[in-house]
Amino acid sequence: MEKINIGILGYGVVGTGVAKLLKEKKQLLEHRVGAQLNLKTIADIDTTTDRGINLGSTNLISDGNLIIEDPDIHIIVETIGGQTIAREFILKALEHKKHVVTANKALLAGHGNLLMKTAKENQVDLAFEASCGGCMPIIKSLRESLVANNITSMSAILNGTCNYILTRISNDGSSFEAALKDAQDLGYAEAEPSLDIDGHDTAHKLAILNALAHGMEINLKDIHVEGIRNIRPEDIQFAKEFGYTIKLLAIGKIHDNHVEARVHPTMIPDSNPLSNVNSSMNAIVIEADATGQTMLYGHGAGMMPTASAVLSDIADIARNIISGGNTRVPILGYLEDHIQHIPILNMAQLNTRYYLRFEAQDHPGVLSRISGVLGENNISIESVHQKGRNANGKVPIMMITHLANEASVQNALKQISTTQSVIGSPVIIRIEETP
Amino acid sequence: MEKINIGILGYGVVGTGVAKLLKEKKQLLEHRVGAQLNLKTIADIDTTTDRGINLGSTNLISDGNLIIEDPDIHIIVETIGGQTIAREFILKALEHKKHVVTANKALLAGHGNLLMKTAKENQVDLAFEASCGGCMPIIKSLRESLVANNITSMSAILNGTCNYILTRISNDGSSFEAALKDAQDLGYAEAEPSLDIDGHDTAHKLAILNALAHGMEINLKDIHVEGIRNIRPEDIQFAKEFGYTIKLLAIGKIHDNHVEARVHPTMIPDSNPLSNVNSSMNAIVIEADATGQTMLYGHGAGMMPTASAVLSDIADIARNIISGGNTRVPILGYLEDHIQHIPILNMAQLNTRYYLRFEAQDHPGVLSRISGVLGENNISIESVHQKGRNANGKVPIMMITHLANEASVQNALKQISTTQSVIGSPVIIRIEETP
Numbered sequence: 001m002e003k004i005n006i007g008i009l010g011y012g013v014v015g016t017g018v019a020k021l022l023k024e025k026k027q028l029l030e031h032r033v034g035a036q037l038n039l040k041t042i043a044d045i046d047t048t049t050d051r052g053i054n055l056g057s058t059n060l061i062s063d064g065n066l067i068i069e070d071p072d073i074h075i076i077v078e079t080i081g082g083q084t085i086a087r088e089f090i091l092k093a094l095e096h097k098k099h100v101v102t103a104n105k106a107l108l109a110g111h112g113n114l115l116m117k118t119a120k121e122n123q124v125d126l127a128f129e130a131s132c133g134g135c136m137p138i139i140k141s142l143r144e145s146l147v148a149n150n151i152t153s154m155s156a157i158l159n160g161t162c163n164y165i166l167t168r169i170s171n172d173g174s175s176f177e178a179a180l181k182d183a184q185d186l187g188y189a190e191a192e193p194s195l196d197i198d199g200h201d202t203a204h205k206l207a208i209l210n211a212l213a214h215g216m217e218i219n220l221k222d223i224h225v226e227g228i229r230n231i232r233p234e235d236i237q238f239a240k241e242f243g244y245t246i247k248l249l250a251i252g253k254i255h256d257n258h259v260e261a262r263v264h265p266t267m268i269p270d271s272n273p274l275s276n277v278n279s280s281m282n283a284i285v286i287e288a289d290a291t292g293q294t295m296l297y298g299h300g301a302g303m304m305p306t307a308s309a310v311l312s313d314i315a316d317i318a319r320n321i322i323s324g325g326n327t328r329v330p331i332l333g334y335l336e337d338h339i340q341h342i343p344i345l346n347m348a349q350l351n352t353r354y355y356l357r358f359e360a361q362d363h364p365g366v367l368s369r370i371s372g373v374l375g376e377n378n379i380s381i382e383s384v385h386q387k388g389r390n391a392n393g394k395v396p397i398m399m400i401t402h403l404a405n406e407a408s409v410q411n412a413l414k415q416i417s418t419t420q421s422v423i424g425s426p427v428i429i430r431i432e433e434t435p
Numbered sequence: 436m437e438k439i440n441i442g443i444l445g446y447g448v449v450g451t452g453v454a455k456l457l458k459e460k461k462q463l464l465e466h467r468v469g470a471q472l473n474l475k476t477i478a479d480i481d482t483t484t485d486r487g488i489n490l491g492s493t494n495l496i497s498d499g500n501l502i503i504e505d506p507d508i509h510i511i512v513e514t515i516g517g518q519t520i521a522r523e524f525i526l527k528a529l530e531h532k533k534h535v536v537t538a539n540k541a542l543l544a545g546h547g548n549l550l551m552k553t554a555k556e557n558q559v560d561l562a563f564e565a566s567c568g569g570c571m572p573i574i575k576s577l578r579e580s581l582v583a584n585n586i587t588s589m590s591a592i593l594n595g596t597c598n599y600i601l602t603r604i605s606n607d608g609s610s611f612e613a614a615l616k617d618a619q620d621l622g623y624a625e626a627e628p629s630l631d632i633d634g635h636d637t638a639h640k641l642a643i644l645n646a647l648a649h650g651m652e653i654n655l656k657d658i659h660v661e662g663i664r665n666i667r668p669e670d671i672q673f674a675k676e677f678g679y680t681i682k683l684l685a686i687g688k689i690h691d692n693h694v695e696a697r698v699h700p701t702m703i704p705d706s707n708p709l710s711n712v713n714s715s716m717n718a719i720v721i722e723a724d725a726t727g728q729t730m731l732y733g734h735g736a737g738m739m740p741t742a743s744a745v746l747s748d749i750a751d752i753a754r755n756i757i758s759g760g761n762t763r764v765p766i767l768g769y770l771e772d773h774i775q776h777i778p779i780l781n782m783a784q785l786n787t788r789y790y791l792r793f794e795a796q797d798h799p800g801v802l803s804r805i806s807g808v809l810g811e812n813n814i815s816i817e818s819v820h821q822k823g824r825n826a827n828g829k830v831p832i833m834m835i836t837h838l839a840n841e842a843s844v845q846n847a848l849k850q851i852s853t854t855q856s857v858i859g860s861p862v863i864i865r866i867e868e869t870p
Binding site (some may be wrong): 028029 | 452456460464465466467468469564570571572575576579580581582583585586674708711719723724725726727728729731732733734737739740742743745746747750751754755758759760761762763764765767768770795
């Protein structure tokens with residue numbers, strides 16, 4: 001039986017999970033892949049902490065370069081994270097004609113085009129199933145299963161931290177701050193949570209998924225990103241009363257000559273399958289012309305779900321090696337010559353429905369002033385809900401608009417913010433009726 | 436660009452869908468696969484009916500043997516259905532060293548072991564993504580994505596006809612007969628609906644999925660199968676009141692040295708993601724040791740969803756051909772030498788909870804007699820619900836048991852059936868609390 005040597009760069013949570021599966025599932029993997037997947041070397045600055053893995057004949061070293069330069073190693077798994085040393089190591093590994101498996105969505109979103117070009121030039125595979133949606137087979141589905149489909153839209157919950165926080169606020173009326181604190185205590189959120197709760201992690205994943213779905217270059221910078229810091233229990237309560245749920249969604253839709261790509265809190269009706277995706281679970285709904293609606297659901301993070309996705313990439317590459325078919329599937333699922341430049345819609349041109357929440361002092365004429373400005377900006381109101389005063393004496397005013405233009409809404413909100421009786425910045429939540 | 440010639444046997448609904456995608460998505464497929472997928476010939480007894488496809492240079496002939504014997508054809512798609520001529524054609528095609536793609540679950544469940552052996556001997560691929568769950572990538576997930584997992588359980592809604600009927604009964608209190616009639620009018624159910632509503636179609640799919648999940652031979656005959664003919668609105672209403680839904684589930688669970696494999700109406704709690712899968716949609720929940728719970732959801736049937744799955748198989752095989760890696764993934768995802776004989780648990784040994792419905796004449800002592808027999812058989816009752824008389828003067832009695840043994844339940848029901856005041860056969864619905 002052929003022996004395929006594997007090196008892991010980074011012996012943290014995911015690296016440990018990958019090592020665990022390679023060791024504990026050695027026999028299963030041989031029976032399924034038809035090759036010995038031999039974990040030859042792991043590199044990490046920390047070579048002393050016990051990760052609870054019996055390494056046997058596997059070397060644990062501190063210099064990743066030795067893995068990259070080892071002529072016996074076929075596949076390198078990068079689980080360092082970040083965009084500095086991970087980037088250097090991956091580029092060097094590809095140049096050394098190593099197949100690379102990574103879960104590093106930030107790096108792919110920021111430098112994926114360069115990494116893919118380098119992989120292509122060196123005729124090796126660059127695989128990243130674990131980068132989006134943890135163990136859900138999103139990337140395999142887009143590259144392989146949906147091969148004969150034009151994908152019209154994707155909407156997805158791709159960040160477990162945000163989904164946990166929103167679920168907590170929804171279930172027990174916690175404040176955002178209390179729910180975040182709980183998420184941190186449970187290990188769902190980092191001490192510095194901005195990457196998650198401000199939507200950037202979700203945007204990284206959307207940049208990758210858009211490229212795969214539409215055969216376009218990875219484009220992070222044009223994705224509109226908003227996080228969940230401003231969501232309050234009253235927003236979720238209001239949504240509930242009207243049969244809606246609030247989720248942080250990644251939305252990617254194809255139009256004639258552009259793509260819509262945005263990440264923001266979104267009100268979705270209870271009939272949307274994503275509305276039942278709770279706690280730290282992730283899911284993606286894909287609409288495609290042949291399949292219609294499909295959904296994948298699973299753990300989007302965590303040691304073993306992520307390691308499972310890394311292993312599916314390793315097995316794919318191993319199956320390529322033993323059957324003689326390197327780089328069998330193009331990295332984005334499209335031949336490199338056919339990767340298109342598809343512009344992302346400028347957010348100002350978006351037309352959708354909006355939920356707006358204003359906080360006002362309980363003075364006469366406030367509602368008239370707000371609705372007047374909306375009217376002047378051609379924004380027509382579907383319903384208005386004014387609740388009693390808060391404990392602090394302020395009055396929340398919630399509105400739902402008919403279809404309106406984003407630039408007009410932003411313009412109106414700017415004007416309304418300057419109204420004397422309106423306090424702070426209004427909160428916007430966009431509404432998606434479909435799927 | 437390499438040209439890969441394809442032949443289709445059977446120009447019915449699915450065959451037409453496959454032809455449509457090969458024609459209309461010709462350019463997309465070239466850009467994704469890197470080969471020309473050329474539909475060279477279609478064979479069907481009916482060569483005259485217009486299927487609305489512009490065939491161009493594709494031949495439409497009546498003798499399938501000419502496709503099998505054509506030395507230029509690389510991949511043969513079987514969309515005839517049934518277990519007679521389809522079986523002969525597939526065996527002959529494999530012997531002629533053609534790769535075969537089929538959606539024929541009945542054939543695979545009945546003769547899959549022989550077909551796989553023949554494919555292996557001839558070193559060609561036999562692919563069947565479309566056989567289970569339509570466009571959902573179940574088979575790819577089991578063979579490739581979950582490669583490093585031990586799959587502990589699967590539970591799935593795999594028949595759109597049954598799910599449509601149960602959803603109708605649940606939504607508007609239709610009788611089974613009325614819901615079936617509607618399903619037939621809408622084209623969801625066949626004029627002869629037994630294959631669907633008696634659970635056989637679901638069992639065919641479970642036999643295939645068990646083999647893929649656990650690396651075991653296809654075994655249809657030992658799967659316990661019950662359909663949905665006896666489900667009444669009052670069962671679903673009762674379930675609802677207690678936070679449950681009734682679905683026809685395929686259940687496959689691995690134990691130390693056997694597999695549980697059963698198809699029957701099942702009461703599941705509203706917290707089970709399958710409880711939200713309605714109308715003709717299909718879904719599968721897979722529990723595996725590394726990933727935890729994952730779910731796939733989508734259209735389980737229909738021309739284009741099924742054709743989409745067939746195309747994913749064609750693209751896989753084409754990618755194998757151009758990269759030189761025939762039979763890259765073993766047919767069941769395990770090397771043939773490691774396919775095990777795992778026995779299926781005898782149903783009599785099952786332990787689970789039960790919902791039981793009896794219909795009785797409103798005579799004194801009936802309830803005492805029923806509960807007495809259950810007690811004698813060591814079946815302990817969790818709750819009893821006796822409703823008012825039906826229009827026909829009969830009294831329905833519903834019970835939920837604690838964990839009980841199947842053989843004991845069957846024995847008790849046999850005794851109770853002979854009780855004078857009990858009318859007809861009691862109805863059994865098994866309860867699944869997990870996932």
